[in-house]
Amino acid sequence: MHLRLFELARDHLEDTGQYKVVSGIISPVGDGYKKKGLIEASHRLEMARLATENSDWITLGSWESMQPDWVETVEVIRHHHEKLLEKQQNCDETDTVKLTKKRRIENRYEASSHQKRRDGPQVMLLCGADVLESFGVPNLWKQDDIDEIVGRYGLVCITRSGNDPHKFIHKSDVLWKHRRNIHLVHEWVTNDISATHMRRALRRGQSVRYLLPDAVVSYIQQNNLYSAESEQKNADVVLAPLQRYLEASSS
Structure with a gap:
């Protein structure tokens, strides 16, 4: 469903008449993020490659995954x-x-040979409403990073019924300041598929066919990914941003 978010975002942005979307970049997080149940980046990169191989505009960005330590989102966007x-x-x-x-x-020719395009390429962060609301979680994001992400680059947030991003933006001073750079896209054709649901089904030996691309399902089966053991990976480890920002606030 992360890939589906790209399609929804492109439709919305181009429908405004202000943008021509030329590329979508899916960037798997690195192993250093230390999220519970996070399998090795090499596997996640390959699955993302398989999932996007038939897309003519969504590409795989491997830079973030290949970094030895967790990289802040704003650095990835930069x-x-x-x-x-x-x-x-x-x-x-x-x-x-x-x-x-x-x-x-x-x-x-009348135009100068040194004339540059008036508008350069623009990058925006694409996310779901849960990521938008995570901006309010203490020590998960730096306020300066949020300010740069939303203020300098922009944000496209896919929302569903039951979410109230407008209220969250209203409560946040930094998001309210840059509210014109936030594109809220309502997902009318809803789907409750999530990574959590997929991992649960896989470790229970249940079929996930037609919920994931066939090539990805085959890769998971061939490599015996998402077991009860893998779900406990990093279970006793503090999430990288929480660890980094807690240390910074206490020093």
């Missing part, structure tokens, strides 16, 4: 934004060369 800017710069330089060569042949 990384992908910088990569997009580099890509645009390379395209602009290529276009400039082509334009210059064409001018020498035809000599009839």
Whole structure:
């Protein structure tokens, strides 16, 4: 269902008439996050690759997963934004060369060969309402990071019936300040599939076919993933952001 969020977000953004969505990046968290039941990044990367191999616009971002320590979300967004800017710069330089060569042949272009695109690429964080509400959990996020994520980049939040993101935004000063950068998208065709439900079914030996792509189901079965043992991984470990920010606040 994470992939489904991308489709909902693209429809909404393009329907505003203000955006053309060119790419969606799914970025699995690294092992250093220490979430309970989090299996190895190598497996999660491969499953994400299999799940997106038939998409013509959703891609796999492996940078976050490959880092030895947990990387804050704002750093991941910065990384992908910088990569997009580099890509645009390379395209602009290529276009400039082509334009210059064409001018020498035809000599009839009015635009400057050094003219840049007026609007550069923009990155937004895509999430569900649960992530939006997690901004209020003490020591889970830095306020400066929230300010940068929402204020500089923007946020697309997929909501369902029963969620009240407007109320949460109203209660948060930092989110209210940047409310115009938050796109709330209501999911009318609801589906209660979640990673928790999938892991529970798998460790009980129940079928998850038609809930996950066949290639992902086959990979899980071949590698014996999501067992009672894997669910207890990191059970006694403090989540990386809580550990980092608690240490910072106490020092």
